[in-house]
Amino acid sequence: MSAPAGITRVSLLKDLRLEWRSKDAINSMLFFSLLVVVVFSFSFDPSAEESRQIAGGLIWVAFLFAAVVALNQTWAREIRNQVLDAYRVSPAPANSLFMAKTLGNFIFVSVLEALMTPLFIVFYRLRALGPAWQLLLAAVLGTWALVVNGTFFAAMSLRTRSREIMLPLLLFPISIPALLAMVQSTTAILNGEGARFWIVLLVTYDLVFTTVCLILFETVLNAE
Amino acid sequence: MKRVFPILGVLTAILLSYALYQALVVAPTERTMGDVQRIFYYHVPSAWTAFILFFINFGASVFYLIKRRPAADIVALVTAEVGVVFCTVVLVTGPIWARPVWGIWWTWDMRLTSTLVLWLIYVSYLFLRRFSSSGETPLLAASLAVLGALCVPFVYFSIWFFRTQHPQPVMGGGGSIDPRMLHVLLINWLAFSCFAFLVCWSRYRLEKLQRDVDHAHALESLLAPRGSVR
Amino acid sequence: MNKIYYLFAAYAVTWIIHITYLWTIVHRYARLKREIEELKKPGV
Numbered sequence: 060m061s062a063p064a065g066i067t068r069v070s071l072l073k074d075l076r077l078e079w080r081s082k083d084a085i086n087s088m089l090f091f092s093l094l095v096v097v098v099f100s101f102s103f104d105p106s107a108e109e110s111r112q113i114a115g116g117l118i119w120v121a122f123l124f125a126a127v128v129a130l131n132q133t134w135a136r137e138i139r140n141q142v143l144d145a146y147r148v149s150p151a152p153a154n155s156l157f158m159a160k161t162l163g164n165f166i167f168v169s170v171l172e173a174l175m176t177p178l179f180i181v182f183y184r185l186r187a188l189g190p191a192w193q194l195l196l197a198a199v200l201g202t203w204a205l206v207v208n209g210t211f212f213a214a215m216s217l218r219t220r221s222r223e224i225m226l227p228l229l230l231f232p233i234s235i236p237a238l239l240a241m242v243q244s245t246t247a248i249l250n251g252e253g254a255r256f257w258i259v260l261l262v263t264y265d266l267v268f269t270t271v272c273l274i275l276f277e278t279v280l281n282a283e
Numbered sequence: 284m285k286r287v288f289p290i291l292g293v294l295t296a297i298l299l300s301y302a303l304y305q306a307l308v309v310a311p312t313e314r315t316m317g318d319v320q321r322i323f324y325y326h327v328p329s330a331w332t333a334f335i336l337f338f339i340n341f342g343a344s345v346f347y348l349i350k351r352r353p354a355a356d357i358v359a360l361v362t363a364e365v366g367v368v369f370c371t372v373v374l375v376t377g378p379i380w381a382r383p384v385w386g387i388w389w390t391w392d393m394r395l396t397s398t399l400v401l402w403l404i405y406v407s408y409l410f411l412r413r414f415s416s417s418g419e420t421p422l423l424a425a426s427l428a429v430l431g432a433l434c435v436p437f438v439y440f441s442i443w444f445f446r447t448q449h450p451q452p453v454m455g456g457g458g459s460i461d462p463r464m465l466h467v468l469l470i471n472w473l474a475f476s477c478f479a480f481l482v483c484w485s486r487y488r489l490e491k492l493q494r495d496v497d498h499a500h501a502l503e504s505l506l507a508p509r510g511s512v513r
Numbered sequence: 514m515n516k517i518y519y520l521f522a523a524y525a526v527t528w529i530i531h532i533t534y535l536w537t538i539v540h541r542y543a544r545l546k547r548e549i550e551e552l553k554k555p556g557v
Contacts, residue, residue, distance in 0.1 A: 218416060229427065232404040271430060282419035325524060376523045503552075
């Protein structure tokens with residue numbers, strides 16, 4: 060296995076192991092997911108017919124907020140133990156670290172989504188009328204879009220005042236095309252249509268932004 | 284150099300007045316919308332100017348990432364700020380136009396929505412510049428500018444498709460434009476471009492001066508001998 | 514006839530926005546100039 064990929068794997072496994080041992084974040088995220096779905100159910104009446112139309116949007120807004128909460132503490136552990144400085148002076152390439160963080164966040168947010176989705180389905184009595192595999196594909200691509208940009212902006216926010224508010228401030232505008240794609244594809248599939256255009260858009264978006272974030276991460280990490 | 288600025292200022296003012304006259308008096312009245320349509324001559328040139336400024340911001344940011352010249356960073360900051368100002372004009376004149384014509388203040392039509400997202404992206408850029416500590420700001424801002432600029436085609440594409448699926452009234456009308464109207468439009472665009480250039484130049488001079496003063500302060504506290512040991 | 518007010522409102526708002534921005538530039542510039550004069554004063 061090549062060195063950068065090896066570093067990514069090691070970093071990722073370390074994060075996952077730490078997460079699994081502490082179970083801090085996972086427990087709070089579990090409860091947060093449930094809270095979000097319940098609050099949404101009170102705000103947007105699940106029994107109304109309109110809810111089926113907007114369910115796509117509701118789910119993704121819920122995922123977005125959960126992702127922001129998860130992303131905000133992406134680098135918290137590193138900051139606490141001055142690990143970032145160690146990374147900067149080590150010969151390990153910056154993008155390996157970025158990939159590891161992004162993959163870790165992706166797994167994390169996916170777990171959250173997997174927990175929230177059944178709740179949404181149950182509370183809102185959702186049924187996929189269209190091709191369901193496209194739903195899964197859209198979810199994976201959409202989550203990756205949020206996570207890759209989110210991890211990058213989380214690293215950027217480290218260097219700013221008001222760190223926690225800076226992340227959504229930077230993430231939301233740039234994610235709008237991806238968000239639109241996620242919501243529209245979910246709504247389309249729930250209502251029995253295909254979502255090919257949106258999925259192609261998401262694939263392109265993911266490719267472009269993953270590449271650029273990988274290229275620019277070294278600059279952000281070493282910005283002095 | 285210093286004398287050029289006032290001269291250009293006067294010339295631009297004259298050009299703007301001429302363009303205003305063209306827009307209000309010379310341009311033919313539109314058939315369906317009436318005189319209110321003349322907002323078009325301010326709304327559209329502001330949009331085009333904002334796009335050009337954001338494009339320059341992208342170029343300056345890429346240049347900064349490669350060459351690390353402070354002047355490029357200042358150009359990026361200036362074009363983003365002035366671009367946001369022009370973009371604000373677009374977003375305010377749009378609803379003022381929409382209200383008498385369609386009876387609503389806002390429609391999620393393609394152009395307005397895309398402009399709003401553009402505005403959001405560059406306002407977030409300005410927030411990043413304000414909230415980050417001065418050492419790293421140029422690099423972080425330049426990175427964000429690149430991401431933001433790359434996002435723009437996606438914004439347009441996604442909103443275009445969304446709108447073709449859920450059509451809404453299109454503002455500013457599609458279709459071909461009367462050549463006399465096009466003429467007035469271009470005059471206003473030229474005038475606003477000159478105006479934008481001068482505003483950018485002023486902001487550039489201000490920023491340069493600000494940085495020089497900041498350096499002077501930093502130098503002063505470094506060299507100060509009087510018991511300023513921390 | 515009522516609609517014509519919207520036209521003037523749009524033009525007015527455009528210039529209000531531009532002039533406000535220009536004013537902030539001029540104001541900051543003047544303040545900086547004053548600060549430079551202060552810095553130049555000997556032995557403060």
